[in-house]
Amino acid sequence: MNIEEQNSVSRTEALKKLKTQFIQGDLEVEQLAKEAVSEPQRFRGIAGSGKTHILCQKAAYMHCQWPDLQIVYTFFTRSLYEYIEYWVRFYCRMNGGDFDPHDPNSTLKVLHAWGSAGKMGFYRTLCNHYDIDFFSPDQLKEDQNQRLLPNEVFAKACKSFLQLHESKNFPVDPLFDAILIDEGQDFVIDQEDLLYQGKQPFFWMAYQSLRPVDCENPKKRRLIWAYDEYQNTSSVKIPSSKEIFGEDFTLRKSVIMRKCYRTPAPILMAAHAIGMGLYFREGMLAGPTTKGEWNALGYDVQGEFKSNHRVTISRPKEYAANIIPDLWEGPLVDLQLFDRREEEFSFIARSIHRDLTLYGLCPEDILVVSLNSRSNNDVRSIAKELMDRDIDTYISSASGKNKLDLGRNPDTFSETNCVTVSGINRVKGNEGNMVYILGLDTIARNDESIPLRNSLFVALTRARAWVTLTGSGRYPMYEEMRTILEHLRATNELTFIYKSKPKVAFDAGLEDELKSVSYQQILVYSDD
Numbered sequence: 001m002n003i004e005e006q007n008s009v010s011r012t013e014a015l016k017k018l019k020t021q022f023i024q025g026d027l028e029v030e031q032l033a034k035e036a037v038s039e040p041q042r043f044r045g046i047a048g049s050g051k052t053h054i055l056c057q058k059a060a061y062m063h064c065q066w067p068d069l070q071i072v073y074t075f076f077t078r079s080l081y082e083y084i085e086y087w088v089r090f091y092c093r094m095n096g097g098d099f100d101p102h103d104p105n106s107t108l109k110v111l112h113a114w115g116s117a118g119k120m121g122f123y124r125t126l127c128n129h130y131d132i133d134f135f136s137p138d139q140l141k142e143d144q145n146q147r148l149l150p151n152e153v154f155a156k157a158c159k160s161f162l163q164l165h166e167s168k169n170f171p172v173d174p175l176f177d178a179i180l181i182d183e184g185q186d187f188v189i190d191q192e193d194l195l196y197q198g199k200q201p202f203f204w205m206a207y208q209s210l211r212p213v214d215c216e217n218p219k220k221r222r223l224i225w226a227y228d229e230y231q232n233t234s235s236v237k238i239p240s241s242k243e244i245f246g247e248d249f250t251l252r253k254s255v256i257m258r259k260c261y262r263t264p265a266p267i268l269m270a271a272h273a274i275g276m277g278l279y280f281r282e283g284m285l286a287g288p289t290t291k292g293e294w295n296a297l298g299y300d301v302q303g304e305f306k307s308n309h310r311v312t313i314s315r316p317k318e319y320a321a322n323i324i325p326d327l328w329e330g331p332l333v334d335l336q337l338f339d340r341r342e343e344e345f346s347f348i349a350r351s352i353h354r355d356l357t358l359y360g361l362c363p364e365d366i367l368v369v370s371l372n373s374r375s376n377n378d379v380r381s382i383a384k385e386l387m388d389r390d391i392d393t394y395i396s397s398a399s400g401k402n403k404l405d406l407g408r409n410p411d412t413f414s415e416t417n418c419v420t421v422s423g424i425n426r427v428k429g430n431e432g433n434m435v436y437i438l439g440l441d442t443i444a445r446n447d448e449s450i451p452l453r454n455s456l457f458v459a460l461t462r463a464r465a466w467v468t469l470t471g472s473g474r475y476p477m478y479e480e481m482r483t484i485l486e487h488l489r490a491t492n493e494l495t496f497i498y499k500s501k502p503k504v505a506f507d508a509g510l511e512d513e514l515k516s517v518s519y520q521q522i523l524v525y526s527d528d
Contacts, residue, residue: 007327007328007329007330008329009327009328010359010360011328011355011359011360011361011434011465011466012359012360012361013327014324014327014328014465015361015365015433015465017323017327018322018323018324018327018433018464018465032054032058032255033054033057033058033061034061034065037058037062037178037222037224038213038214038220038222039213039219039220039221039222039252039253040207040221040222040223040224040241040245040249040251040252040253041223041224041225041253041254041255042184042224042225042226042227042241042251042253042254042255043055043224043225043226043227043255043257044226044227044228044254044255044256044257044296045226045227045228045255045256045257045258046228046257046258046260046268046297046298047228047260047262047263047268047271047457047458047461048260048261048262048263048268048322048431048461049228049257049258049259049260049261050257050259050261051182051226051227051228051257052080052083052084052087052182052226052429053087054226054257055073055180055182055224055226056073056084056087056088056090056091057091058180058224059071059073059088059091059108059178059180060088060090060091060092060094060095060097060099060108061091061095062108062178063092063097063099063107063108064092064095064096064097065095067097067107068107069107069177069178070107070175070176070177070178071107071108071109071176071177071178071179071180072108072109072110072111072122072176072178072179072180073088073108073109073110073111073180073182074110074111074112074113074121074122074179074180074181074182074206075112075113075181075182075183075429076112076113076151076154076182076183076186076187076428077183077186077425077426077428077429078112078410078411078426079396079397079410079411079412079413079422079426079427079429079430080182080183080413080428080429080430081110081112081411081412082411082412082413082414083413083429083430084110084182085099085101085110088101088108088110089101111125112411113154113187113202114137114154114157115134116136119411122206123154123157123158123161123205125175126161126175126205126209127161129173129175130165130168130170130173132161132164132165132168133160133164135156135157135160137150137153137154137157140153140156140157140160141153150425151186151187151188151189152189152191152194154187154202155187155189155191155194155200155201155202156194158196158201158202158204158205159194159195159196159201161201161205162196162201162204162205162208163196165208174208174209174210174211174212175209176209176210176211177210177211177222178210178222178223178224179206179209179210179222179223179224180224180225180226181203181206181223181224181225181226182225182226182429183226183428183429184203184225184226184227185227185228186428187200187202187203188200188244189201197246198246199244199245199246200243200244200245203223203225203244203245204244204245204246206223207221207223207245210222210223219249256296258295258296258297258298258319259298259318259319259320259321260298260319260320260321260322261321261322262322262431262461262463262464263322263460263461263462263463263464264320264322264324264325264332264463264464264465265315265320265322265325265492266325266332266333266488266489266492267332267333267460267461267463267467268315268320268460268461269313269315269488269494270333270460270481270484270485270488271456271457271460271461272287272297272457273484273494273496274453274456274457274460274477274480274481274484275287275453275454275456275457275460276453276502277447277448277450277453277480277502278484278494278496279480279483279484279496280447280448280480281476281480282499283497283498283499283500283502284496284498284499284502285448285450285453285502285503285504286450286453286502286503286504286505286506287502287504287505287506288505288506289305289498289501289502289505290305293506294313298315298316298319298320299313299314299315299316299319300313300314300315300316301313302314303498304498305498306498307498307499307500308497308498308499309497309498310495310496310497310498311495311496311497311498312493312494312495313493313494314492314493314494315492322464324464324465324466328465328466331485331489332463332465332466332467333460333466333467333468333469333485333488334466334467334468334469335469335470335478335481335482335485336468336469336470337440337470337471337472337474337478338470338471338472339472339473340472341378341381341439341472343472344438344439344470344471344472345381345382345385345438346385347470348368348382348385348436348438348468348470349382349385349386349388349389349391351436351468352366352368352386352391352419352436353389353391355434356391361433361434362417363391363392363417363418363419364414364416364417364418364420365432365433365434366419366420366432366433366434366435366436367419367420367421367422367427367430367431367432367434367435367436367462368382368386368419368420368421368422368435368436368437368438369422369423369424369427369435369436369437369438369459369462370382370421370422370423370424370438370439371424371437371438371439371440371442371443371455371456371459372423372424372439372442373423373424373425373442373455376406376423378438378439379395379406379421379422379423380395380404380406382421382438383395383404383421384404386419386421387402391419392417392418392419393418393419393420393421394414394415394418394419394420394421395421395422396412396413396414396420396421396422396423396426396427397409397410397412397413397426400415401415401417401418413426413430414430420432424455424458424459427458427459427462428458430462431462431463431464432462432463432464433463433464433465433466434463434465434466434468435459435460435462435463435466435467435468436467436468436470437456437459437460437467437468437469437470438470438471439470439471440456440469440470440471440477440478440481441471441472441473441475443455443456443477444471444473444475444476444477444478445475447475447476447477447480450503450504469481
């Protein structure tokens with residue numbers, strides 16, 4: 001008897017119920033979306049908690065209520081363009097207004113943080129306005145002997161802008177009334193030599209480009225950013241607001257988002273466990289070491305974070321909005337291991353063919369993610385395997401369906417009636433009902449790397465229903481993953497031995513922050 005036959009509902013029935021589930025929030029959500037913003041505000045939440053949706057709601061509401069405000073919604077991953085534009089337009093209609101992302105005269109603009117020669121972005125807009133040299137990624141990389149990560153290259157561009165602006169002694173001429181920053185974690189850099197006067201350069205550049213709400217209090221500016229430190233694939237830093245904006249800055253509005261809508265609780269818990277290395281052979285690699293920080297992620301904790309103490313974490317029902325675990329009796333995470341990569345490709349292609357022909361899934365339900373961030377070979381290979389089976393496939397950023405030319409359309413993530421194949425760097429913020437993750441060995445070969453584990457966390461949390469994780473070879477990390485899945489299937493909890501303080505303790509002063517204003521946020525949105 002296969003897994004499908006063991007369940008009282010089919011996969012298509014489960015997805016139908018998931019899609020038609022109306023997520024009803026309380027008045028607090030509406031207050032958050034429609035709250036007048038007059039000072040910096042941060043939304044901190046786990047993957048799938050709805051940070052992008054709340055920012056889209058706020059941008060739409062401000063635009064409809066105060067159409068003369070110059071508003072920018074900016075973000076790091078270009079493949080999110082269509083997703084963000086769709087939801088901003090959706091929420092504008094809900095508020096009785098409209099939004100056309102292609103209207104050059106619109107006072108609400110959705111801009112990628114960098115910008116390019118062919119498409120305006122936030123950084124390029126500022127360069128044009130102040131007549132400051134615009135630097136492309138290639139230009140900045142050419143000046144470096146060392147290999148810079150994408151967020152570091154962008155930080156170098158922002159720092160250059162701030163230094164040139166300072167050297168030319170331009171008068172203060174802010175452009176915008178409100179800026180909403182999505183994927184805030186991806187703009188943070190660890191290297192001190194890339195900071196600007198001790199501040200995170202992108203955030204300070206954005207802050208400086210805002211008009212004060214109150215001329216008598218110039219620090220009151222509408223800067224709103226969303227942040228999830230566990231989705232950062234390049235930095236392990238969790239900066240406080242003072243580390244971002246300087247010692248004289250005080251953040252008075254911080255919203256904690258504990259509830260996860262996208263990812264079923266067992267998958268989210270597995271993602272946190274493998275991402276933090278809770279069962280790593282030498283002990284926890286990264287993550288919170290206080291109950292307050294774990295509570296902010298939506299977990300209950302039993303035990304103490306003391307040497308060789310047993311700790312158990314569980315996820316209360318009130319923070320798990322996804323209903324798939326209530327509908328599906330079988331495992332939600334499947335781990336499959338092979339001797340060679342070619343066997344992985346063949347297995348995934350056969351499984352997707354089964355999903356489409358036997359289980360009745362739609363191509364749009366399925367997302368394939370390659371964990372190999374250094375090469376697109378795996379992306380092309382699995383796409384070709386699918387095409388050879390006459391399965392329409394879209395490689396994220398390609399010129400069209402069933403094309404292998406990556407990078408031709410970097411603002412596009414998916415196409416209608418196609419299975420989507422993507423590298424890990426373009427998948428952030430996107431999602432799939434059935435997610436296949438290939439190349440676990442690329443992480444397992446260097447299993448002490450926290451950024452690599454974070455990339456695995458990102459891949460796992462793209463799933464709205466099921467995940468199949470594949471790898472080749474034999475590595476200790478595979479047993480680590482099996483242990484996590486066994487614990488979850490047996491108890492719905494994770495119990496581990498806290499051996500010593502991890503390499504990176506993801507503790508960002510939350511205990512102090514919770515003494516000020518914070519919320520448990522519940523999101524309202526339609527999947528229509």
